[in-house]
Structure formats: C-alpha cells, structure tokens
Amino acid sequence: MRSVAALVAVVVVVLTALLVGGPAEAATSGGLRLELSDVSPRVVTADGPTTLTVTGTLRNDGPDPVTDLEIRVQRGNPLTTEGQVRDALNGDAATDAVAPQFTPLADVLEPASEVRVSLSVPLRGSSTTGLELGSAGVDELLVNVNGTPAGGSRARLAAVRMLLPVLGLPGAATGPVRTAAPAPLTVLYPIADVPHRLSTVPGAPVLLDDDTLATSFAPTGRLGGLVAALAQRAPLSSPVRSAICLAIDPDLVESASVMSQGYQFLGAGGVPTAGTGAAAAGQWLAQLSAVAKGGCVVALPYADADLVALARGGLTDAASRAIITGRQVLLTLLQTPVANDIVWPADGLIDTSTLDVVEAAGGRSLLLSADSVDGRARSGVVPLARRSHPIAALLTDPLLTSAATGRRGPTAAPGPGAAATAESLAGERGPVSTQDLIGALSFRASAGTPLVLAPPHNWGAEGTGAADLLDAIGTLITVGDVTPAGLTDTLAATNPAAPAVRADPPVEMSVISGAAIGAVAAATRDLADLRTAVVSNVGVGITADQLFAPLDLGVLRPSSATRRGSPTDAQSAASVELSRVDAIRNSIRVLEPPNPYSLGTSDAPLPITIANSLPVTVRVRIEIVGTSGLRVTPIDMQQIPPLGRRQVSVNAQVTRAGQFTVEAAVRTPAGGLLGPPSRLRVRSTAYGTITGWLTAIAGALLVVLTARRVWRRVRGEQNRQTARVDPTPPPTDDYPTGPTERLPLLDTTLPHTRLPSHAE
Known part of the structure; x- marks a missing residue:
C-alpha cells in the first residue's frame, strides 16, 4: 500500500509540474507583475513576420529583491474544440507542448523597480529555440518569467497567457485551402463607460463625481482611442465598417455634450472644482458624430441601465424610459439615424418580465446571447415564443463574448510552493486586451456558421487593442474566412419557420443589487x-x-x-x-427668521416666508404644528414663484404670553415633506384667553366686593342714626340687695429695677 501511495504522489507531482510549465516553476511568486505593451504579429499569416516579438515591463511589487530572472514564450497544443478554447480562456489548459530555453532577463530586481522586457522567438524553428508551429489553427501562448525570490527556490514568478491565431505558416509556399464558405460576421462595437454625471436642476452647473472622463475623452484615452481606431481602421466605405454596428450609451454622449460647455466635478473633500476636459469632450463628440454618420447605430439603454434589475424591482416605467428616451437623446445629439426597434440588454441576457417591458417600449428585435434562450439554436435569428407582437432575437456568440470579457472576479493568490497564476489580459485596460478575442474569432470562423461578435458594453479595449481587432477582422475578410454582414440585413433574414425560443437566462445571472x-x-x-x-x-x-x-x-x-x-x-x-x-x-422650504416673531395681540397674524430655489412655479401646503400657547387656523394652498419667495400671513390665536417655539414645514399636495421643518420662535406680549378670563373674573369680584362694602357702610350709617333718636331709655340692671363683698386691691407696685449707670 505504501508503494502505491508513493506512486500516486509521484504522478501528482509530475502532473502538477506539467500543468505549471515544469519543475522550475513550482514555487512561490516573488511579487512580480508582468505587463505587456505589444505582441506582434497578432495574427500569423504566410506572408507575415517569421518571429514573434513580445514587449512590456516587469515590475517588482514585493518587499524583497528577486534574482536570476529569465523569460521565455512557450505554447500548448493547437486548440481544436470549443471546450479546449474555453479551458484556455479560463487558464486551465496546459501550455508546455513546446517550451524553448529561457533567456536571461536580469540578475537582480530590487523592490519598487522595473525592467524592460523585449523577447523575440521564431514562430517555426526547433522546440529549443522557437515555437515550432506546424499547422494553421489557434494556439495558446504563455509568457513565462522564472526567478529566485529571497529565501526561496527558483520558481515561476509571473506569467501572461493569450491565444494566437495561425492563418498560415510563415515562409510556406502555399497557405491552407479553405473548403467551407466564409462565415457571415456581424460586429457590435460598444462605446460606453461607467456613468459619472450627478443630477442637477436645469441652469445649475454640470456636476460629475470625478474628472476621469476628461482623460478618457482625450485622443490617448480609452474612449478617444475607440473612436479614433474606428475612424482610421474602419472608414465608412471599407468592408470592415460594413460589418460593424455602433452600440452607444446615450448618457455618455449627453455627458460629453454638456461637458463641452463647461462643468465641475467633486474634488478633494467633495468640493465642486472646475473640470479640465471641456475641449476634449467637444472634440470627441464631433469625431463620434462624424464616424457614426451613414453607418449602423444602435442605442444602448440610457446609462446602460440594467433592464432586468429594474423590471424585477418593479421599476418598469424607468426601464421603458431608459429604452425610449435614450434612443431619442442619441438621435438628437448625433444627428444620424438610430435603429428604432433594436434593443441590446446588458450581457445579452433577459427574462420574461423584462421582455414584457421591452415589447411595450417598441422593441421588436433583440440582441441576445445564445445562453439566454432555450432550445438548440446557437446562432442566427430566431423568433421568441408567446409574444403579442412578433419579436426576433439575433443570437450572439457566448464564446466570443467570454474572450472579450476575460475572467471575472479576483484571482486567488498562489500559496506557498505554488507557481504564479497565469494572468489573462482579456477585459483589462491595455493594448493587448483584445488578443484572446482575436484568437477566439479566428477559431469560430473556421466553422463557417454565422457569427455575431458582442463584447461587453463596457469592454476593456482602448485605441491600440481596438485597432488590432479591426485589423484582424480585415485580415479574416481578406483571406476569405469571414464575410461582412450588416446588422439590419442579418435581422431581416429571419426564418418564420424556425422553432420559437423562450427567454431562459442562467440562474446565476448577475444583476444590480x-x-x-x-x-x-x-x-x-x-x-x-x-x-x-x-x-x-x-x-x-x-x-x-x-x-x-x-x-x-x-x-x-x-x-x-x-x-x-x-x-x-x-x-x-x-x-x-x-x-x-x-x-x-429641500430647495422648497420655510425660512427661519434670525429673530423671534413678536405678537402684540392675541389674534395678530404670524408672517411665514417660503423660499423656492427651483426654476418652476410650485403649489404647496404650509403646515404649522401648534403648541399649548398658539393655535393656527388651516392655511390655503400657496403658489410660490420660480427662484423666488413669498410671505404668507397665518391667522394665529395666542393663548398665553411668553416665548415658545413652533415647527413649520412645506408639503406637496400629495403630502410629501419638502425640506426639513423650520423652528420658529414666537414671543407674545398679548393676554391670552385664560389670562383674559382671569382678569374678567378678578374685575367682577372687585366690583362685587366694592358694592358689598358700600352697602354695609350705608346700612351701618342708617343704624347709627336710628340709635340717636330712640326715646326708649337703655335697660338697667338691678343691684344686689345682699351684703357687699369687698374685693382686695390689685397690687400695682412694680418690682425694683436697677438701671445701669454710665459709670458701669
């Protein structure tokens, strides 16, 4: 049993070494990062270069120096099935079929330093010095950097993988003979970005969350490069342009339009700061308008809104607005026809509830991923089942979309004893970001079936990557592997007899939270x-x-x-x-006065000032919460002029004197609170109701008591006058007739008291 276990362990070690490129690569990474700036040629042809040249930069982002750095380009076996291509895109395929010798790169690379990479290898040649290409097809390449990290063993410390299409062998007398008909190719060319504009009212300065669009709109930026590549490599009369349909985010175009008139962005601490990209935005918009004229243009949902998430959240009106209004905005700004019934949801995925919204918004042709519908159809135009109106779905190729997207999510860092993970540049912002897409497109073209290339709406391609993709499409057209097919022509080729399909997106479909x-x-x-x-x-x-x-x-x-x-x-x-x-x-609110209101009488009016900072007239309700000292009668609806204010006299009744606070608020006719409630201080010097009653009662008591006193005095005077005129003598008591008792005299002698003298 121990011998069997040992044999299994040996097999596991050998397989691991093969998968990671050899035993010299099975170790920890040294914190190195390999960035490629160019790979040439992007497509190998019989009359093209005979060597492959890779250039870029190797950086040491780790804390320790790395020594004995070497580099090589190696390849795997030709990819002949879709499964093999998917494994390669996921980084799971072996790339050690041909592994030339390493070339020295640097003796030592200190932390926070970098070294220039430039390596050329023969495309054919022997396996020790070149890639030994032997046939047309698609191969996976691995740019492999080995070295020795501090305190570790020699290992693969950085690697980048990519697909390389081979249409013909350099130097061969004749190229491969194609037997299948050229594959019809339709290309969707997205122009979109993450929304940066913040909502403001008309007349207020345009405000962005940052100023990154200024860089992106520049000729050297991503968006500037996408438009420039289209203008230079696919002019309107070219075969490549006839296969392309622009898919543009209306919000991005509208942002460029308003930015060109001047704008602000949130700088440090959230302080509005003057933007720097007004000129670049205007130039980009002018170039985009020129490129779009006369060609196919499709409007993405406004701001590339997630239609599925909106529909699931009950915001069907918002989803419909993103489709209809977005199309109108793009038509107005570009001044060129925009397809009025074509909808391309994000990732080409849609569910039944969202399909209802699209149908209600006038969508009659959808661009959907083949993974988003049921049935066996994987390409072409298919009808959607059980719809009130006929709706056709043009199926896009999921493999091509995956090659343009790259691996999503963070890549797990290698653990101790593991080789560095081979990175893919697909979906990244960089000049080599479209290389996997070029390879996957060449692989699909060999089958001869209709192709619809649909990159992600916010794909990572910039000027160089987009130009290389367009050049590769031109090469495929030239050699006869594909033929351009316009989007509208492709949609018009709907087969009514084709089996209808239903929207069936993947369960793990990602949507906005x-x-x-x-x-x-x-x-x-x-x-x-x-x-x-x-x-x-x-x-x-x-x-x-x-x-x-x-x-x-x-x-x-x-x-x-x-x-x-x-x-x-x-x-x-x-x-x-x-x-x-x-x-x-909050632009509509009650203004708080700097000093308390003074009310001199119990029914004095209470002046309230309502401010309206919006450029429209509003009709609002004023609500004042009464207190124990103040009662307010109901207030009629008030109309406030735009960008103005109005003072309203509120009928109030004071019930006590003194100073107290009341809350005043403004509400919409529907009852919604506008602006925070304002606290109004009121000082009253008037007698309230209770005080008045007490005063009246006290006055009445005073009158009663005064009257009583007068009455008593009058009665007393009358009694005295009657006593003086009465003739009846006063009654006399009879003296006793018995012996008289003599009472002792009262001793009134005071005790002797000595007075103090001044001498004492």
Missing part, C-alpha cells in the same frame, strides 16, 4: 411626489417636463449594468443619487 434598486425606487417616488407640486403653463420659469426629464433619467445611472458584480459601488451611487434628489426637494 436589490439594495441599490431600492434606493433608485425611493428616488423615483420622491421625484413623482415633487412633480405634484409643480404648476405648469404659468408663463414664468421652465416647464415641468424640462425640469423632470433630466432628473428622471438621472436616477437611472446608479442602476447601470457597468456596476454588475460591484454591489458596494452600486449602493454608493444609489445613495448619492438619492441625496441629490433630497437636496432638490
């Missing part, structure tokens, strides 16, 4: 309540639609699908938006 959607729902309710107070058609200020249209769209930004998988970010954005709506509602 319920807490964030709850905050969005609260902000939506608050805006609806505020709308009941707005008076339209009064001839001053702006209309209700002009005020609420941008606010209703603004509450969609926290629900952006770009925040899927980041519940903390989504919740934070929703909380910020809710606070912005609260601040707008």
Whole structure:
C-alpha cells in the first residue's frame, strides 16, 4: 500500500509540474507583475513576420529583491474544440507542448523597480529555440518569467497567457485551402463607460463625481482611442465598417455634450472644482458624430441601465424610459439615424418580465446571447415564443463574448510552493486586451456558421487593442474566412419557420443589487411626489417636463449594468443619487427668521416666508404644528414663484404670553415633506384667553366686593342714626340687695429695677 501511495504522489507531482510549465516553476511568486505593451504579429499569416516579438515591463511589487530572472514564450497544443478554447480562456489548459530555453532577463530586481522586457522567438524553428508551429489553427501562448525570490527556490514568478491565431505558416509556399464558405460576421462595437454625471436642476452647473472622463475623452484615452481606431481602421466605405454596428450609451454622449460647455466635478473633500476636459469632450463628440454618420447605430439603454434589475424591482416605467428616451437623446445629439426597434440588454441576457417591458417600449428585435434562450439554436435569428407582437432575437456568440470579457472576479493568490497564476489580459485596460478575442474569432470562423461578435458594453479595449481587432477582422475578410454582414440585413433574414425560443437566462445571472434598486425606487417616488407640486403653463420659469426629464433619467445611472458584480459601488451611487434628489426637494422650504416673531395681540397674524430655489412655479401646503400657547387656523394652498419667495400671513390665536417655539414645514399636495421643518420662535406680549378670563373674573369680584362694602357702610350709617333718636331709655340692671363683698386691691407696685449707670 505504501508503494502505491508513493506512486500516486509521484504522478501528482509530475502532473502538477506539467500543468505549471515544469519543475522550475513550482514555487512561490516573488511579487512580480508582468505587463505587456505589444505582441506582434497578432495574427500569423504566410506572408507575415517569421518571429514573434513580445514587449512590456516587469515590475517588482514585493518587499524583497528577486534574482536570476529569465523569460521565455512557450505554447500548448493547437486548440481544436470549443471546450479546449474555453479551458484556455479560463487558464486551465496546459501550455508546455513546446517550451524553448529561457533567456536571461536580469540578475537582480530590487523592490519598487522595473525592467524592460523585449523577447523575440521564431514562430517555426526547433522546440529549443522557437515555437515550432506546424499547422494553421489557434494556439495558446504563455509568457513565462522564472526567478529566485529571497529565501526561496527558483520558481515561476509571473506569467501572461493569450491565444494566437495561425492563418498560415510563415515562409510556406502555399497557405491552407479553405473548403467551407466564409462565415457571415456581424460586429457590435460598444462605446460606453461607467456613468459619472450627478443630477442637477436645469441652469445649475454640470456636476460629475470625478474628472476621469476628461482623460478618457482625450485622443490617448480609452474612449478617444475607440473612436479614433474606428475612424482610421474602419472608414465608412471599407468592408470592415460594413460589418460593424455602433452600440452607444446615450448618457455618455449627453455627458460629453454638456461637458463641452463647461462643468465641475467633486474634488478633494467633495468640493465642486472646475473640470479640465471641456475641449476634449467637444472634440470627441464631433469625431463620434462624424464616424457614426451613414453607418449602423444602435442605442444602448440610457446609462446602460440594467433592464432586468429594474423590471424585477418593479421599476418598469424607468426601464421603458431608459429604452425610449435614450434612443431619442442619441438621435438628437448625433444627428444620424438610430435603429428604432433594436434593443441590446446588458450581457445579452433577459427574462420574461423584462421582455414584457421591452415589447411595450417598441422593441421588436433583440440582441441576445445564445445562453439566454432555450432550445438548440446557437446562432442566427430566431423568433421568441408567446409574444403579442412578433419579436426576433439575433443570437450572439457566448464564446466570443467570454474572450472579450476575460475572467471575472479576483484571482486567488498562489500559496506557498505554488507557481504564479497565469494572468489573462482579456477585459483589462491595455493594448493587448483584445488578443484572446482575436484568437477566439479566428477559431469560430473556421466553422463557417454565422457569427455575431458582442463584447461587453463596457469592454476593456482602448485605441491600440481596438485597432488590432479591426485589423484582424480585415485580415479574416481578406483571406476569405469571414464575410461582412450588416446588422439590419442579418435581422431581416429571419426564418418564420424556425422553432420559437423562450427567454431562459442562467440562474446565476448577475444583476444590480436589490439594495441599490431600492434606493433608485425611493428616488423615483420622491421625484413623482415633487412633480405634484409643480404648476405648469404659468408663463414664468421652465416647464415641468424640462425640469423632470433630466432628473428622471438621472436616477437611472446608479442602476447601470457597468456596476454588475460591484454591489458596494452600486449602493454608493444609489445613495448619492438619492441625496441629490433630497437636496432638490429641500430647495422648497420655510425660512427661519434670525429673530423671534413678536405678537402684540392675541389674534395678530404670524408672517411665514417660503423660499423656492427651483426654476418652476410650485403649489404647496404650509403646515404649522401648534403648541399649548398658539393655535393656527388651516392655511390655503400657496403658489410660490420660480427662484423666488413669498410671505404668507397665518391667522394665529395666542393663548398665553411668553416665548415658545413652533415647527413649520412645506408639503406637496400629495403630502410629501419638502425640506426639513423650520423652528420658529414666537414671543407674545398679548393676554391670552385664560389670562383674559382671569382678569374678567378678578374685575367682577372687585366690583362685587366694592358694592358689598358700600352697602354695609350705608346700612351701618342708617343704624347709627336710628340709635340717636330712640326715646326708649337703655335697660338697667338691678343691684344686689345682699351684703357687699369687698374685693382686695390689685397690687400695682412694680418690682425694683436697677438701671445701669454710665459709670458701669
């Protein structure tokens, strides 16, 4: 048994060494990070370069120096099945079929330092010096850095993996002969970003949460690079452009438009600071408008809103607004036709309740992932079952989407004795981010079935990566592997006889968190309540639609699908938006006077001032909570002018003298509180009701007592006058007739008291 266990242990060790690239790589990582800036060629062709060149930078982010650094490029066996391609994209495939010798890179790399990487290897050649490519297909490459960390053994300390498509062998007399027809290719080209704009009322300065869009809109930024690559590598008359349909976020375009007029962003400490990207935003918008004219354009939901999360949260009106209004915004700003019935939900996933919203919003053609529907269909156009209106779904390729997305979630750090994990650049912000997508597209093209390339809406491609992808598509068209197919033409090829499918998204589908959607729902309710107070058609200020249209769209930004998988970010954005709506509602309030109100009489009017900082006329209710010293009669609805104030005289009755505090608030006609209640101090010098009654009673008692005293005096005087005129003699007592008893005399002698003398 011990011998069997030992044999199993040996097999496990050998397999582990093979999977990680050899025994020299099975050790701890040294805190190194390999960043590739270029790989050339991106597609191997018969008439292309004969060597593969990799350039980049190796950085030491660890606390200790690393010595004896070496590098090589190795490859696995050609990938022939979809399962093998998926394993490669997940980093689970072996990459040691051909492993040339290592090339010295640096003797030592100190902490917080870096070294330039530049390595060229023959694409063919022998296995000791080159990659030994022997046939067309798709291979997985591994850029492998070995070294010795401080206190450790030699190990693989950094690695980057990627797919390399081989359309022909360099130097070969003839290329491979294709027997299948070219695969029809439709490419969706997303232009979107995480929403950065915060809600403000019309007339207020445009406010962003940061100034990152200024960098991204610049020609060297991600968004600037996406548009520039399209203009340079896929002009309107080119075959590549005929396969492309732009999918644009209306909120991003609207943000560029308002930023070009000047804007602010929240700087240090949340202080509004002047933005620096007005010129870049204007130039980017002008270039995008020029590129979009004459081509296919589809509007993403406004702010790339998560339609599924909104529908599940009961915000169907908001989801519908994201579709309909978003399309109108894009049409107005770009001044070019926008497809009016095509909807592309985030990740191409949708459920039945969301499909009802899309249908009600006029969606008749959907771009869905093949993983989002039931049935056997994996490509082409299929009808959706049990709909009130005919709705067609164009199925996008999940494998291509996965290759453009990359591995989601954090990568587990290797433990002691383990080799560094091979990183994938797919989905990252960098020039090599589209290499896996190029390889997966070449793999799919060999099958000849219709292809729809649908990257994530907020994909990681920037200028260089997008340009390389467009060049690769052009190469595939040139060699006859694919043929361009426009989106509208592809959708028009619906087969009515095809079996209908139902929306069936994966159970583990990621959506915006319920807490964030709850905050969005609260902000939506608050805006609806505020709308009941707005008076339209009064001839001053702006209309209700002009005020609420941008606010209703603004509450969609926290629900952006770009925040899927980041519940903390989504919740934070929703909380910020809710606070912005609260601040707008607080623009209508009762002003607190600096000094107490003085009331001289019991029924003196109480003056209340209501301020309205909104550019619309509002009709509100004033509510004053009475106290034991003050009673207030009901107050009629009050109309407050835009950006103004109004003083209202409130009928009040004072019930006692002194100083006391009352609370005054403003409410919408629907009862919602506008602004925080204000505390009003009131000083009364008037007699209240109780004091008046006490005074009256005291006065009455005084009168009664005075009258009684007068009456008694009058009666007493009358009695004295009667006594003086009475002739009847007073009665006399009879003296005793017996002997008289002599009483002893009272001794009135005082005891002798000695008075003190001055001498004493």
